[in-house]
Amino acid sequence: MKSNFKKVISTFAALAVTAASYTAAMPVGAVxxxxxxxxxxxxxxxxxxxxxxxxxxxxxxxxxxxxxxxxxxxxxxxxxxxxxxxxxxxxxxxxxxxxxxxxxxxxxxxxxxxxxxxxxxxxxxxxxxxxxxxxxxxxxxxxxxxxxxxxxxxxxxxxxxTPKHDYTLAEGTLTDKNATPEAKSLMAYLKSVYGSHIIAGQQEIYGGGHGGNYEWENEYLKDLTGKVPAIRGVDFMNYNPLYGWDDGTTERCIEWATERGGIVTASWHINVPKDFKNYTLGDRLDWKECTYKNYQSGEGSKDFDTRNVVIEGTKEYEYFQLAIKDLAAQLTRLQDAGVPVIWRPLHEAQGNEGNYSDGTAWFWWGDRGAETYKQVWKLLYTTLTEEYGLHNLIWEFNSYDYTNSASWYPGDDYVDIVAYDKYNVEYNRGDGKSSGPNLLAIPAKFDALYALTNGKKMVAMAENDTIPALDNLVVEDAGWLYFCPWYDGGNDGGTAFLGAAYQDFDELKKIYQSDYCITLDELPVDLYTNGGSTPVPVQVEKLIGDANCDGKVDTLDAVLVMQYLANSKNYPLTEQGKANADVDGNGISSSDAQAIQKLAIGG
CATH class of the missing domain: 2.60.120.260 (Galactose-binding domain-like)
Structure with missing residues (x-):
């Protein structure tokens, strides 16, 4: 039987944060x-x-x-x-x-x-x-x-x-008002664990890597940690009008969700013809004649103008519609099977903070700047939801923390989750080291994405190299919804993001085996029918003074009561905690905090 929810953050780490936060309420020192x-x-x-x-x-x-x-x-x-x-x-x-x-x-x-x-x-x-x-x-x-x-x-x-983030601000409803029951249920579950847990994810290799063994990453992690990630990352890039071929991605997603009870997230490295000017719509091409790179990268299409993608009657618009048609066929199969998807299309658009003018944007969908990109995003959103009737999608937007990143945001009505792709082993480490795994929780990046929507949208780590250390995530209040390392090239070469150059194996095992991290075996059985099982109370009998419900009475319970009295929104008590904190039975007040302090020291 799968567990309903994991337990709350480890007691020690959570209390450390509580104590640090409480100092904000102390008297101000003289200059x-x-x-x-x-x-x-x-x-x-x-x-x-x-x-x-x-x-x-x-x-x-x-x-x-x-x-x-x-x-x-x-x-x-x-x-x-x-x-x-x-x-x-x-x-x-x-x-x-x-x-x-x-x-x-x-x-x-x-x-x-x-x-x-x-x-x-x-x-x-x-x-x-x-x-x-x-x-x-x-x-x-x-x-x-x-x-x-x-x-x-x-x-x-x-x-x-620093005040702690208010994770309760995050919306648990989807922007698509016609969302499927399965998508609504998954969204409700994500909301229920956001800020108190992180969900383990892993991108699978594509294109026949690992000799066609698409379970390679999961098997590797199971051998190393004893656990399998809860989220499977896939890419629908091979379903396209050019060289398109069925690599079984859709079947794996259906099996993952319906038979193994897992969560699916998907990206879309959609290709365009390099020689777009001489391309005839509908023709097949060798994959070497296709690209998803930007216009000026030397690899991109010199004739494909992203601005035309949103203009009916243009060749670019017609091509994009063909690409959407191929994609929609696969997403429809998922919807018919009752499988919702954390859908992350047109990702990393602002990568390298590039625009068309300087030629450094990574992908064609970002090479004409923010305004064009937002139009392309909205076109994709409305076409999939309205024309193709796809309502099993949880729309995830890849953001950055540049000064102008907010200008790339499509808007609250078109985004359900915001995400960041963490790659800081080779560049921009920030940990003072020159090589090896980078265990930072990058709280400044989290803060920037949280601030982008004023906390209204959940924040995820949609791609990453090193999985952050458990201690860093908890103490630094970086409540990423999930992590998802990119695939490991393994014996086929490529980027080995599960290897020793990127992962600290002790920390990897520690987080996978912790109460903070949710793995495949710990997802609720009613994930797609009821938003996840109702949490079982940690404590069912009243323990006078135990405001944080950790099974004992100490000074940190008094600290929590004072925080609650000062700001109950930022420092809430559970119903059990409220019952425990009301020592005198007259409602929670500062006298209860004093009484708890006496109980803690045996007075």
Whole structure:
């Protein structure tokens, strides 16, 4: 019998985050007091090690500094240390001004040696500029402003505990009002586990790789971890009007969902003819004469104009309609079999932040910029749902965290989930290492996608190389809905994303075997009929004072009660927790927190 749900996050990790978050409610320390155990903590910038006092800079000088003056980031770096009680996420904000570049200037900060850059807008007056949220470790941490591009005046720097994401904001309903019962049920289940669990996924190889063994990745993971991923990633690229051939993808999806009880996610590397000008619609081509690359990459079609895809009567429009027809035939087979799909078409459109003008966009669907891309997305959405009557799709949009990424978003009415593709082993590591697995949970990327829709859409890691470490995911509040490493080339060569260069095998086993991660054997039996089984309460008998329902009474229960009283939306209690927390039976109040504290110390 499959379990209904996995248990909540491991007690220790969750309590560590709770304790770190609680510091946000503590009294504010005096500026420059050096009391780094009180948050928010603020330091005068000129008091940082390596800083000097400035009262004027190159250009307009901001007025009314809070101390003797300010620190001007030029010629040398400056740093300070801060002590935190627990591992957790903290936001670093500087009161600063930048008068050198009206287009903004890249500024660098390093936290415990790990550097991050952010563009500081032009400002002649003091503004509060956030460098983002960072993980600080229990004990002493070093924060440094690095002189790379510099020329930024800093008055004060504040470190504050980062509020946890409110995962309850995510929508559990689909944009398609005619969604199938199976799609609605799957969406409800995803919503129910979002923020408290991560679902294991794995992309299968395609095109006959591994000698035609499409279970290679699953067998490999089962041997290594004892578990099989819950989500199967596939690609419908081979169903196309050019060289199209049936590689059994649709049959595998049906078997995966209906016989093995798994979840399907699908991408679509749809090809176009390289010599589009001389191509006759409907003709078959050798796959070597086809491409999904962008126009100016040297591999893309020189004659296929993405702008014409949305203009009826053009050759590009007619070709795209042929491609949709082939795709819809397979998606219809899935719908008829009762199989919903987390559908991720036209992915990585902003890859490399490329537009047609600079030729760096990865795929043809992104090579004419954001406005054209959104039109193509909406055309695909309406054609599949309205013309072909496909309502088994959960629409997933691939986003990035560039300054202009929001301009690529098709809109809340056309997107159900937003996703990021994590590849940071070779480039942009951010962990201070030069090679090997990169275990970061990339919370800054998660924050950016969460902010894209103000938390309304669930956020997934649709592709990745290294699976993030369990500890990083939990402590850094990076509540990715699922992960899904790209396929492993294995004995056929290619990118071995399940190999030692990309995966830390100990961490891989740890997350797969944890309560936090949901694997195939742990999906509910009513996944496609009732949104997943109703969770079984962790505790059925009342334990006075046990607000977090972990089976014991300690000071962290008192902390949780105080958080709940301050902000019940961000720090909710379960019904069982509320019953336990009401010590005196008169409703939950600060007196209950005091009573719980006494119980915890045996008073």
């Amino acid at each position: 420059g007091s050096g009391n780094a155990d009180t948050f928010p903590y603020t330091i005068e910038a000129e008091d940082m090690e390596g800083a000097s006092v400035w009262t004027n800079n190159y250009g307009p000088a901001p007025k009314n500094t809070s101390g003797e003056g300010f620190f001007y980031l030029t010629g040398g770096s400056a740093s300070f240390t801060v002590t935190v009680p627990e591992d957790g996420m903290y936001t670093i904000t500087a009161r600063c001004a930048q008068v050198l570049d009206k287009n903004g200037r890249q500024e660098s900060i390093a936290v415990n040696g790990i550097k991050r850059m952010k563009n500081m807008p032009y400002s002649e007056e003091w503004v509060d500029f956030s460098f983002g949220s960072f993980r600080l470790n229990k004990g002493v941490n070093t924060i440094e402003f690095i002189n790379e591009y510099g020329y930024m005046a800093i008055d004060t720097v504040t470190v504050s505990a």
